Amino acid sequence: MNIEHYPEKKVFQTTVDGETARLMYHVTDGALDVRHTIVPDEISGRGIASALVKAAYDYALVNGLVPVATCSYAVVWLERHPEYNGKTGKDYAGEGTCAL
Template sequence: MDIQHDEAKKKFRVEVDGYTAYVAYDIHDGGLDIRHTIVPEEIGGRGIASALVKTAYDYAACHGLKPIATCSYAVTWLKRHPEYEGDISSDYGGDGTCAL
């Protein structure tokens, strides 16, 4: 999977079968906060979301940033990967929404 980092747009993205999947993030308070994980239904179920989130959090680790999750997928991912020692954002609503 050829995941690209677009720093200007704060996204990690990949194109699969003509569809683009991505995670969008913000950097604040010493952390990289995944705000949205988007994978079109047509390419779902292939582990793309997990690969994107992992790539973003590996980037965070390499740059001394704490993994933070606002997006419900990223929250679930961090719970499954405690070795990343991530935090759930105060913006996370707990019901799959953001409290923005």
């Protein structure tokens, strides 16, 4: 899977079987906050969201940013990967939610 990063748009994305999955983030106060992940139903269940979140947080760590999650998927991902030392964002609204 080829994940592309568009830092000017603050987006990571990949295209699988003609469908594009995206992760949107904000950078503020020394943190990279994953705000939203979108994986079309046609390609869900293949680990694409996980790969996008990992790419974003790997980028954060390489660039000295703290991984933060406002998107509920990213919150769960950070809970499963404590080695990233991530935090839940102040705008997190609970399970099944993402903020733009």
